[in-house]
Amino acid sequence: MDVALSSPAVSEKRLNVFERYLTVWVGLCIVAGVLVGRAFPALVGTLRSWEFGEGSHINLPIAVLIWLMIVPMMMKVDFTALRNVGRRPQGLFVTLVVNWLVKPFSMALFAWLFFRFVFAAWMTPAEADQYIAGCIILAAAPCTAMVFVWSYLTDGDPAYTLVQVTVNDLIMLLLFAPIISLLVSGASSLTVPFAVLLYSVVAFIVIPLAAGTLIRIWLIGQHGRSWFERDFLPRFAPVTVVALLMTLVFIFAFQADNIVTKPWHVALIAVPILFQVYMNASLAYGLMRWVGVPYAVAAPGALIGASNFFELAVATAIALFGPESGAALATVVGVLVEVPVMLSVCHVCNRTRHWFAAEAVT
Numbered sequence: 001m002d003v004a005l006s007s008p009a010v011s012e013k014r015l016n017v018f019e020r021y022l023t024v025w026v027g028l029c030i031v032a033g034v035l036v037g038r039a040f041p042a043l044v045g046t047l048r049s050w051e052f053g054e055g056s057h058i059n060l061p062i063a064v065l066i067w068l069m070i071v072p073m074m075m076k077v078d079f080t081a082l083r084n085v086g087r088r089p090q091g092l093f094v095t096l097v098v099n100w101l102v103k104p105f106s107m108a109l110f111a112w113l114f115f116r117f118v119f120a121a122w123m124t125p126a127e128a129d130q131y132i133a134g135c136i137i138l139a140a141a142p143c144t145a146m147v148f149v150w151s152y153l154t155d156g157d158p159a160y161t162l163v164q165v166t167v168n169d170l171i172m173l174l175l176f177a178p179i180i181s182l183l184v185s186g187a188s189s190l191t192v193p194f195a196v197l198l199y200s201v202v203a204f205i206v207i208p209l210a211a212g213t214l215i216r217i218w219l220i221g222q223h224g225r226s227w228f229e230r231d232f233l234p235r236f237a238p239v240t241v242v243a244l245l246m247t248l249v250f251i252f253a254f255q256a257d258n259i260v261t262k263p264w265h266v267a268l269i270a271v272p273i274l275f276q277v278y279m280n281a282s283l284a285y286g287l288m289r290w291v292g293v294p295y296a297v298a299a300p301g302a303l304i305g306a307s308n309f310f311e312l313a314v315a316t317a318i319a320l321f322g323p324e325s326g327a328a329l330a331t332v333v334g335v336l337v338e339v340p341v342m343l344s345v346c347h348v349c350n351r352t353r354h355w356f357a358a359e360a361v362t
Contacts (some may be wrong), residue, residue, distance in 0.1 A: 029245055030222050031250025034259050048323060053067040059323050062250050066315045067208060072236035073311070074212025076148070077166050091297040095164050098284040099142045100175060106140030106279060108132070108183040110272035118198045119268050127326050129188040131269055132327070136183045137317050139276060140176055141170045143307035147300060149226035150307065150342055154349045156300035164304055169209065172309075177201050184242045192320060200319040232299025247314065251332055254323040265326075269333040275339065281306035281345045281354060285352075295356035299349040306345050310335045 037044050050060040102220070115128035123131070143150075143165075151161040177200075181192045219226045252259065284305035288298030310331060317327040 004262070006229060011181050015119045018283070021339075025245055026248060026332075029248035030252050030259070032338075033249045033254075034256045036249065037253035037256025038064060045071045047250065048254055058139060059250075059318055062247055062318055062323060063315070064091075064205065065243045065247040065250070066204060066311055069187075069211070069247070069311045070204060070208040070315075071212050071215075071242050072233065072240050073197055073231065074169075074208045075216045075233060077169055077209065077212065077238075078162055078216070079166060079213065089272045090291040091293040091301050092164060092167065094287045094291060095301045095304055096167070096171070096285070098166060098229065098280055100171060100179075102277065102283065103142075103280050103305060104140045104179050104183055107272070107276045108187045111135040112187045114268070114272045119271075123262075123265065125189070129190050130263075130321065130326025131330045132188045133184045133190055133192075133321065133334075134313075134317050134325075134327035135269070135272055135276075136187065137180055137320075137327065138273065138310065138313040138331050140179045140183075140307050140332040141309035141312045141316075142172065143304055143309050145213075145303050146338070146342070147307055150303040150346055151300035153301035153343075153346045154303065155296060155353075156303075157294075157296040160297050161300040161304075164301065168304065169205075173201070176312075190321075192208065196320055197316070203319070204315040216314065225269050233328050244311070247311075248332065251314065251318075251323055255332075258326070258329060263327070266333055266336070271339050273334055273337060277337075278345075279339050285349070289355055292357075295349075295353045297351070298356055299346075302349060303342065303345060307338065307342050308334055310338060313339065 004257070047061055048059065110131040115123065115131050120128065145163060148158070150156075151158060177197045181194055181197060184190055184192045207314035210230060216228065219232060223232070281302045285298060288301050293301075313334060314328065314330040317325065317331045321327040
């Protein structure tokens with residue numbers, strides 16, 4: 001029996017105010033951070049000097065704020081979802097191939113081409129190295145939290161999205177550090193201090209994941225899953241939002257001189273990021289259609305391949321190269337373009353759902 005193609009009516013879904021206007025908030029944080037950095041250089045210098053250890057580049061205020069962002073995200077990771085890893089293995093396979101065999105390498109290629117050749121006249125080789133490194137770090141971290149929002153907006157299967165996110169987070173524990181070390185060293189003249197990179201993985205992946213998992217298990221055991229997901233997790237939304245915005249203010253305060261003297265670099269950095277986002281989203285979406293998975297699996301799979309875990313990327317760039325570095329600036333540009341770009345990908349997915357068989361995911 002043939003499965004009919006259809007384009008079902010979809011009720012309009014909306015982001016909350018913060019999610020919808022994330023780019024606006026980031027823009028305001030740029031202004032606030034630059035003003036603080038220029039008006040209070042001594043204060044900013046003092047804050048920049050607060051590190052876990054001399055030369056560690058792990059800035060204490062930013063690290064605390066990033067933990068406040070990442071731990072609530074990790075609470076959403078449900079390892080019991082791994083028992084469903086065999087559901088629609090084609091979709092999971094496509095997601096993993098794009099995320100780990102295509103995305104970081106394509107980003108390294110685009111960043112190298114643009115910063116070494118296309119934009120070479122507008123930046124020094126040292127700046128190009130920093131921007132290449134930041135773009136690679138950004139692409140090596142698949143999205144964790146925001147992908148649930150994108151999946152919701154495209155009517156993705158939430159259970160399957162959870163499987164994809166959980167598997168990617170586990171793989172990230174093993175591949176994040178080696179991929180960054182390999183690609184940054186290969187595409188730039190920078191040497192990545194592998195010990196610092198491993199420390200970043202422990203500080204910003206292992207510890208938050210372990211803390212989030214333990215909190216999740218304990219609270220669900222005490223109060224049940226429904227209370228945890230409907231009552232407890234939403235309470236962290238304001239904390240996460242404030243932590244993200246304060247992190248951006250700190251970073252842009254540290255970056256004030258760079259931004260004031262080279263504001264056009266922000267636009268230049270965005271170009272290779274946009275190229276790789278749209279290429280990987282198209283590749284994943286096309287492969288999903290080719291292998292015959294339903295739309296509810298294909299859409300979030302494409303979105304995972306396009307978006308980034310920018311909180312982790314920002315933290316890693318700061319740990320490796322410092323909060324005032326070009327690499328940190330490049331990861332923050334990823335935050336700046338995230339929402340409008342991903343909303344455009346969601347729009348394309350919603351408009352093309354008729355490309356897929358009207359098949360329900362069970």
